[in-house]
Amino acid sequence: MNDLIKAISESPEFTKYLLSISALVFVAVFIALFRRIINILSLSEERKSVIRHWVNVSGIGVFLLAASKIWFFSYLSSLFNPNISGRIISSALFLIIIILSDILTGRLVIPRDTENEKKKQYQKLINAVYIALYMILLVQIWSEVRIFKNITLRRILYSAISFAVMYVSLLFTHRIINSLKIELSMRHVYRKRATYFLTFIFILSLVPIWAGSTKQWATVFSVTGAGIALALRDVLLNFAGWFYIIFRRPYREGDRIEIDNIKGDVIDLQLFQTTLLEIGNWVDGDQSTGRMVHLPNGRIFQSPLYNYTKGFEYIWDEVSILITFESNRKKAEEILLLAGDELSQDIQHQVKNRIKRLETKYLIYYNTFTPIVYTAIEESGVKLTLRFLTETKKRRQMEDMIARTIMDKIEKLPDVTLAYPTVRIYKKEEQDSSTQKA
Secondary structure, X not given: OHHXXXXXXXXXXXXXXXXXXXXXXXXXXXXXXXXXXXXXXXXXXXXXXXXXXXXXXXXXXXXXXXXXXXXXXXXXXXXXXXXXXXXXXXXXXXXXXXXXXXXXXXXXXXXXXXXXXXXXXXXXXHHHHHHHHHHHHHHHHHOOOOHHHOHHHHHHHHHHHHHHHHHHHHHHHHHHHHOEOOOHHHHHHHHHHHHHHHHHHHHHHHHHHHOOOHHHHHHHHHHHHHHHHHHOHHHHHHHHHHHHHHHHOOOOOOOEEEEOOEEEEEEEEOOOEEEEEEEOOOOOOOOEEEEEEEEEHHHHHOOOEEEOOOOOOEEEEEEEEEEOOOOOHHHHHHHHHHHHHHHOHHHHHHHHHHHXXXXXXXXXXXXXXXXXXXXXXXXXXXXXXXXXXXXXXXHHHHHHHHHHHHHHHHOOOOOOOEOOOOOOOOOHHHHHHHHXXX
């Protein structure tokens, strides 16, 4: 019995059956996983059905390729022989595989709702990749100089294939993420994480391609690292800044920051730069200018960073008016306080709760959350300044509402008048006559 089991286990056919069953299980798990992902996508049932169909076709295709590799590899290897018929058959087989792969990649990667012009551009790019791959295979089949025996060309080819796989995987992953029923900001975060992960995998795949042994890896990393450190100091500083931003989180997408006198809302965080939607500059009230600013990540080590929204997304703002000396100052102060209190009532409760949380982390203390009016004497009248809390990104709207409320109430009071700079001109005759009367 033991001899029978040993004979079966050592049989090549038994190994092929075992590998075939393993490939079938792997493909079944692959199909089931992708079908579950498809079910949570925000797509119509018709599109889901089409995608499920192509997933099934892809799984079957992968299984057939694996089975062909297991059962017919020796026969397929015999096709790569010097005679003409073998080369023709090999070229035809690879042409069929390239065409099917090109069609399948276009269906899976390019979204259906893409504009026709962009869809054509994407399809041309995919076609160019597969045509280049087929040309390399033709050279390998028909050329007397076997390019795969050339180590440098082989490494370049493997690197190109690795990049193509990474790029197609990235496009497909982005397409899945864009279809998820989640918030836009979360989709953006998932896209960035997928990009970082696949880029890291691609870099790791290049290490065994270009460095054969562990000793060679150490040599390659040492020499390359020294050269990069000298030639790309700013690039490395930006990368270190990205690493610091990712792990320490001084800001993230959606925060409003200021660095090097540049203010804006963070809309993208990349490996070497942060993209801001600029605010301020020639526009008042911290509103958007419409320009995008690309800020190197290394700036975070060189300049102070001001974050308007992290932890505490409220700021103190002020609205000032100038009234005449003859106006009823106390009534004017009451108008300002009422206007500020009415419009910032909800914010005060939110700020109190947020301050309690911040006190557990920072040495921060606020005693007054209600609006307050300050008085100053100016040349043309009495200046009243209302100080109040507002949300960082609603500063101008709050100023507008408070100013309109104050103006509406002042217009109804006869004993409160707004002041403005005035100039009095006296004629010399009038001045002489007034002096004589005195």
